[in-house]
Amino acid sequence: MSATTNILVVGIGGQGVMTATEILAEAAIALGHDAKKTEVAGMAQRGGVVSSHLRFGERVLSPQITPGSADVLLGFESAEAMRWQHMLKKGGITLMNTARLVPPVVELGLFDYPDDPLAEIRKTGNKVVAFDATTIAQELGDIRLGNTVMLGAIADHLPFGAEVLLDCVLKRFARKGEKLVELNRRAFEAGRAAVGAAEAALA
Amino acid sequence: MAAVMPAPAASRHLLSGNEAVARAVWEAGVKVAAAYPGTPSTEMLEEIATYPDLYAEWSVNEKVSLEVAIGAAYAGSRAFCCMKHVGMNVASDALMTLTLTGVSGGLVIAIADDVGLSSSQNEQDSRYWGRFAHVPVFEPADSQEAYAMTLDAFALSEQFQVPVILRMTTRINHVKSIVTVGERVPHTGAGFRKDPARYVMVPGNAGKRIPLMFQRDRDLRVVAENSPLNFIEPGSDRRVGFITSGPAYMHVKEAFPDAPVLKLGFSCPAPFEKCRELAALVDQVVVVEEVEPLLETELKAQGIAVIGKEILPLQGELSPAVLRPAIARLLGEVLPESEATTALQLFPRPPTMCVACPHLGVYYTLSQVRNLNISGDIGCYTLGAGHPWQAMDTCVSMGASMGIALGMDKGRGESDKDKRVVAVIGDSTFLHMGMQGLLDMVYNKGNVTVLLLDNRAVGMTGGQDNPGNGRDIHGNDAPRIDFAKLVSALGVKDERIHVVNPYELPVLFKTIREEVKVPEVSVIITDQPCVLIKDYHKLKPYAVDEDKCTGCGNCIDVGCPAIHVTRRGKEVKASGREVDLAFVRIESSVCTGCGLCLQPCAPKAIEHYVPSAPIQFAKGGCQA
Numbered sequence: 001m002s003a004t005t006n007i008l009v010v011g012i013g014g015q016g017v018m019t020a021t022e023i024l025a026e027a028a029i030a031l032g033h034d035a036k037k038t039e040v041a042g043m044a045q046r047g048g049v050v051s052s053h054l055r056f057g058e059r060v061l062s063p064q065i066t067p068g069s070a071d072v073l074l075g076f077e078s079a080e081a082m083r084w085q086h087m088l089k090k091g092g093i094t095l096m097n098t099a100r101l102v103p104p105v106v107e108l109g110l111f112d113y114p115d116d117p118l119a120e121i122r123k124t125g126n127k128v129v130a131f132d133a134t135t136i137a138q139e140l141g142d143i144r145l146g147n148t149v150m151l152g153a154i155a156d157h158l159p160f161g162a163e164v165l166l167d168c169v170l171k172r173f174a175r176k177g178e179k180l181v182e183l184n185r186r187a188f189e190a191g192r193a194a195v196g197a198a199e200a201a202l203a
Numbered sequence: 204m205a206a207v208m209p210a211p212a213a214s215r216h217l218l219s220g221n222e223a224v225a226r227a228v229w230e231a232g233v234k235v236a237a238a239y240p241g242t243p244s245t246e247m248l249e250e251i252a253t254y255p256d257l258y259a260e261w262s263v264n265e266k267v268s269l270e271v272a273i274g275a276a277y278a279g280s281r282a283f284c285c286m287k288h289v290g291m292n293v294a295s296d297a298l299m300t301l302t303l304t305g306v307s308g309g310l311v312i313a314i315a316d317d318v319g320l321s322s323s324q325n326e327q328d329s330r331y332w333g334r335f336a337h338v339p340v341f342e343p344a345d346s347q348e349a350y351a352m353t354l355d356a357f358a359l360s361e362q363f364q365v366p367v368i369l370r371m372t373t374r375i376n377h378v379k380s381i382v383t384v385g386e387r388v389p390h391t392g393a394g395f396r397k398d399p400a401r402y403v404m405v406p407g408n409a410g411k412r413i414p415l416m417f418q419r420d421r422d423l424r425v426v427a428e429n430s431p432l433n434f435i436e437p438g439s440d441r442r443v444g445f446i447t448s449g450p451a452y453m454h455v456k457e458a459f460p461d462a463p464v465l466k467l468g469f470s471c472p473a474p475f476e477k478c479r480e481l482a483a484l485v486d487q488v489v490v491v492e493e494v495e496p497l498l499e500t501e502l503k504a505q506g507i508a509v510i511g512k513e514i515l516p517l518q519g520e521l522s523p524a525v526l527r528p529a530i531a532r533l534l535g536e537v538l539p540e541s542e543a544t545t546a547l548q549l550f551p552r553p554p555t556m557c558v559a560c561p562h563l564g565v566y567y568t569l570s571q572v573r574n575l576n577i578s579g580d581i582g583c584y585t586l587g588a589g590h591p592w593q594a595m596d597t598c599v600s601m602g603a604s605m606g607i608a609l610g611m612d613k614g615r616g617e618s619d620k621d622k623r624v625v626a627v628i629g630d631s632t633f634l635h636m637g638m639q640g641l642l643d644m645v646y647n648k649g650n651v652t653v654l655l656l657d658n659r660a661v662g663m664t665g666g667q668d669n670p671g672n673g674r675d676i677h678g679n680d681a682p683r684i685d686f687a688k689l690v691s692a693l694g695v696k697d698e699r700i701h702v703v704n705p706y707e708l709p710v711l712f713k714t715i716r717e718e719v720k721v722p723e724v725s726v727i728i729t730d731q732p733c734v735l736i737k738d739y740h741k742l743k744p745y746a747v748d749e750d751k752c753t754g755c756g757n758c759i760d761v762g763c764p765a766i767h768v769t770r771r772g773k774e775v776k777a778s779g780r781e782v783d784l785a786f787v788r789i790e791s792s793v794c795t796g797c798g799l800c801l802q803p804c805a806p807k808a809i810e811h812y813v814p815s816a817p818i819q820f821a822k823g824g825c826q827a
Contacts, residue, residue: 012552025217025379035217036345038378040321046554046586047764062457063345063378063450066524068543079549086546103552107759107768108591109785111550120547143792 004057005159006065010084011076012101013048016147020074021052023151023172027158027165028056036063047103051084074154076146077101078117078130085124094121095153095195097133097146129153129202131194137187145187152191162192212386220375223346223382224313225250227353228283231309232390233257235275237268239635240664241287242322243376244315248285249667252676256387261667261676264601264635265290269297269312276306276366277402279393281357285313288329289600293636295332300404301366302336303412305419308392309360311353313369315376318493319520322663324581324598326518328495329370333471337416339423340368340471341432342449346380352468354385355432363419370470372493374450374520424472432468433477437484443530444485446478446498446509451491451521458523459530473498475505482507489514489530493521556586558765559797561658561731564705566592567761567799568712569625569654575719576611576622580604580637582629583662583733591762595627604628605640609649623652623719630657630671630686638693645694645724652718653726656705657686658733666736690726705729708802734795742796744812747788751808754784758800758809765790766800 007024011017021037028035035056040049053065070088075081075096088094098118106113114120121128131153137146151169155162166188173180210216218226224247228236236259238248252259262268265286272284286294291314298312314332317323333340341356343349349371356367400408427433438444444463445455448470455464465481467473482488490499490511499511514529515521524541531538556562566587569577579585579595580603588595597607608626615622628637633655644651659672668674673683687700699721701714711729718725732738754774758766772784789800791812801809 013554022217022379029215029217029381034381036378036380037217038374040319046556046583047552048554049552060380061453062523063374063380063453064520064522066522066543068541080552082547083549084546086544102767103550104555104759104762104764105553105590106550107766107785107787109768109771109783110590113550124544124547 004055004060006070006089007054007072007074007154007158008065008070008084008087009052009054009074009076010080011050012080013046013050015050015076017050017052017076020076020147020151021054023168024054024154024158024165025056027160027168028054030164030168031160033057034060036060038063049080049083072154072157074150076133076150079114081128082114082117082120085121085126088126092126093157094126094128095157096121096128096130097150098130099132099134129195129198131191131198133191133194136190136194140183140187140190142183145183148184148187149191149194152188153195155188155192156195210384213383215381215383217379218346218350218382219246219377219379220343220346220349220371221246221377222250223350224285224353224369224371225254226382226384227350228311229254229257230385230387231354231357232281232388233283233357234280234308234390234392235272236260236283237262237271238285239263239265239268239290240661240667241265241290241315242664243317243373244285244287244290244313244371245664245667246376247313248676251283256389259676261669263670265294266297269294269301272310272312273297273301273306276308276310277304278308278395280308281390281392282308282310283313284310285315287323288314288316288327289323289325290314291329291332292327293601295336298332298336298338298366300409302338302416303404303409304402305364306360306366307364307396308390309357310366311356311360311369312366313353313371316370316372316493318372318374321373324600326494328493328497329368330471330497331495333368333370334497337420338366338368338471339363339427339469340370341468342370342470343375343468344449344452344466345375346378346382348468349375350382350384352432359426363423365419365423370449372450378450420472424474427469427472428474428476430469430474433470433474434466435477435481435484436464436466438463441485442534443487443489444481445489445491446481446502447491448498449493451493454521454523454526455491458526467498470498473501475502475507478502478505478507482509487533489533491515491521491526494518553589554586555764556583556762557734558763558793559734559795559799561705561729561733562587562656563762563797564708564711564799565627565654565656565729566594567803568708568715569594569627570760571712572715572719574622575625576619578604578608578611578624578626580626580628580632581663582632584627584629584656587627591760600636601632602628602636602640605637605644605653608651608653609640609644609647612650613647624650625652625654625715625719627654627656629662630655630659631661631669633686634670634684638689641690641695641724641726642693649724650722651724652715653724654715655686655690655726655728657728657730659738660733660736662733662735666733672736672738686728690728695724695726699723699725700728701725702728702730705731706797706799708799742798744791744794744796745789745798745801745809746791746794746812748808748810749786749788751806752786753806753808754786755805756783756785756787757803757805758787759785761800761803763800765794
C-alpha cells in the first residue's frame with residue numbers, strides 16, 4: 001500500500017455508508033494514523049448516490065481521493081460499485097454486495113439497470129470480489145446487520161489487523177447489550193468469511 | 204449530550220468542521236447561538252444545542268437568527284450565528300448596518316458555502332461579504348483550524364468590536380478529521396450599555412460611524428499582515444508559488460509538496476505585503492481560491508503579478524486532480540499518465556422522495572391536473588420537478604414561490620390566459636419567507652392557488668423542529684402555529700382555506716381542481732407529517748397480488764420508491780393502439796402502508812401484506 005491508504009465506500013442514501021466509513025476511520029485513528037473522511041451526499045438521505053472517501057496515513061492533506069488512486073472500493077450495492085470503478089488505482093480491489101437496489105427512474109422505464117454489474121466490472125480488468133451481504137444479514141436474523149457484514153468484508157483488505165476494526169464495530173453496540181454485540185461479531189465474521197471464500201474460489 | 208462535550212481538554216476526536224466549530228463555540232463561553240437549518244451548515248447549531256450553559260434556537264429565518272445574535276452581542280455576551288451561503292442574502296440587511304454599530308460581546312457568523320452545489324440553488328462566494336460589509340473573514344482549511352479559528356475569531360471580534368465571518372465550505376463543514384479540543388472558559392457579559400450614537404443607526408449617527416469603519420479596515424489589515432493565521436511555507440521548487448485559503452490549501456499541498464505557499468487563514472482584509480513577500484520568492488504566483496477570482500482581482504489591482512482563473516475553473520470544487528494538469532500546462536510540462544480509467548456509463552440515481560412521503564400524493568395529483576403553471580419552492584418537495592411527476596416549473600429562492608406565482612398571474616401572456624397558477628411551498632419555507640409573499644398576493648388580489656405542504660418539519664435538512672410542529676430545538680413543547688388561522692389572518696377568505704389529508708387522493712384532486720377555477724387566492728394546506736420524524740406512524744404494509752396485476756402501471760406514477768417492476772410487456776388495445784405494460788411488486792419490508800398506490804390501481808391488485816415470517820423493517824424510510 002502507498003503511504004496514504006485510500007478507501008472508497010459507496011452505496012445509496014440510507015444504507016449506512018457514512019457510518020461504515022466513520023467506523024473505518026475510527027479504527028485507523030486508534031492505530032495512530034491521521035485520517036480524513038468526506039463524502040458527496042448533499043441530498044443522499046433521499047435515496048441518492050453516496051460516495052464516502054476515507055484517507056489515512058502519517059499525514060493526510062486533501063480529503064478527496066483522486067480518481068485512479070483508491071486502494072479498496074467497498075460497494076454496498078452492485079450498480080454503485082460499478083459506477084465508481086474509475087476511482088480505483090491499478091491493482092485496486094472492489095468488494096461488493098450483490099444486492100440490486102433499483103431506483104424509480106429505472107422503474108419508470110427511463111433508464112436500464114445493468115443486467116450483470118459484476119460482469120461489467122470484471123470486463124475492466126479490475127479485481128473484484130462479490131458476496132450477498134443482504135442475505136447473510138437476513139440469515140443472521142436482521143437486515144440491519146448488513147453494515148457489519150460489509151465491514152467484516154473489508155477487514156482483511158486493510159493495512160492493519162481485522163481485530164482493530166472489529167473492536168471499533170463492537171464498541172458501537174457495547175451499550176446495547178451483549179446479545180447485539182454477539183450478533184454483530186457473527187455478522188462481521190460472516191462478512192470476512194464470505195470474502196475469504198469468494199477469493200479462494202477465484203484463485 | 205454532544206459526542207465531544209464530556210471530552211476532557213487535550214483529547215483528540217474525529218470531528219466534522221461543524222462539530223469542531225460547535226465545540227469551540229461552547230469553549231468560548233458563548234451565551235446565545237441561533238440559526239436556520241441549511242446544508243452544509245445545519246449540524247453546527249444541532250451540535251451546539253446539545254451543550255449545556257448556553258441558549259440555542261432555531262430561528263424562523265437567517266435574518267432573525269443574526270438579529271438574535273446581534274442583540275446578545277449588544278448585551279455584552281458572546282454570540283454565534285450560522286447559515287448556508289444563501290442564508291446570508293437574507294441576513295445581509297442586518298449585517299450591512301451591524302458593521303457600523305459593531306458589537307460589545309464577541310460575535311462570530313459562520314457561513315457555509317456549498318462549493319460544488321451538493322444541495323443548493325447557486326454557488327455564491329461568501330468571502331465577498333467581508334469586503335462588502337467591511338468585516339474580517341477567517342477561512343479554515345480543516346476541522347482543527349475550524350475549531351481554533353472560531354476561538355480566535357471571538358478574541359478578534361471583541362478586540363475590534365466587529366463581527367467576524369468564519370467562511371467555511373462543504374469540504375470543511377462535512378469532512379471529519381482529527382481535532383484536539385481544549386477547555387471551556389466562561390465568559391461574563393458586560394451588560395447592555397445605552398449608547399444611541401452607536402446603536403441607533405439614523406443618518407446622523409450612521410454617518411459618523413462610517414469613517415470609523417474605514418479606519419477599522421486599515422487597522423485590521425495591519426493585524427492580518429502580522430497574523431500567525433497567514434504564513435509562508437518557503438518550499439524548495441521556486442518555479443511557481445501559491446497563494447491560497449480554505450480547503451484549497453490542502454489540495455495545493457497535496458499536489459505540490461515542494462512549492463512555496465502563502466496560506467491565508469485571516470484572508471480579509473487581505474495582507475498585501477505578505478502576498479508581495481511570497482511573490483518575491485518565486486518565478487510565478489498562482490492564486491488558488493474557491494470559487495470566484497476575488498483575491499486574484501485585489502492582488503492584480505495592487506500591481507502584484509498573479510495568475511488565477513485564467514488557468515483554473517470558475518466553478519466547482521478544486522482538487523489535486525484539477526490543479527496538477529493546470530500547473531503542468533503553465534510550466535509546459537507533460538504529466539505522467541493517470542491511472543484513472545473512464546467512468547462506466549450507468550443510469551443516474553437522483554434523490555427521491557421517501558417511501559410513503561405525504562408529498563407523493565400532492566405531486567401525483569398535480570401531475571394529473573392539466574393546464575397548470577406551478578411555481579415551486581425550496582425543500583424536499585422541490586423533487587416534485589423530477590420524474591415521474593414533473594409538477595414544478597420554477598424554483599429560485601426561499602419563499603419565492605409566492606411572489607413568482609403572483610408575477611406569473613399578473614404578467615401572463617396571451618398563450619397562458621387559460622392557465623391556472625399554482626404555488627407550492629413547505630411549512631418551514633412558508634414561515635421563513637413565504638408569509639410576506641402570501642400577504643402581498645392577497646393584498647394585490649392575485650389569482651393563485653397555494654398548496655401549503657405542512658409536514659411539521661424542515662425535511663430536507665433532516666427533520667428539524669420549527670414553529671409548525673410545536674417543538675423547540677431541544678424537542679420540548681413550544682407554541683405551535685396554526686396555519687389555517689395564520690393564512691386567514693393574512694387575509695385569505697375562510698371559504699378559500701382547506702385543510703386536506705394528502706393521502707386521500709380523491710379529496711385532494713377535487714379540492715385542487717375546484718380551487719384553481721376560483722379567480723382569487725386559495726390556500727390548500729396538507730397536514731400529514733414527514734415520514735422521518737417521530738410524529739409519523741407506520742401502518743400495515745401492502746403487497747401486490749401478482750395474479751390480479753394487469754400491468755397498467757398507474758401505481759408507478761405515484762413515484763413511491765417501494766414499487767418495483769417485475770416484468771414488462773405490450774398490449775394491443777381494441778383501438779389498435781399498442782400500450783406498454785409494467786407488472787409490479789411492492790417491497791413490503793419498506794412499505795409503511797400509506798395506501799397511495801392502491802388508489803389509482805385499476806384492478807384492485809394491492810392488498811395488505813401477509814407475512815410468511817416476522818417482518819424485519821429496514822432502518823429509515825428511503826431504502827428500496
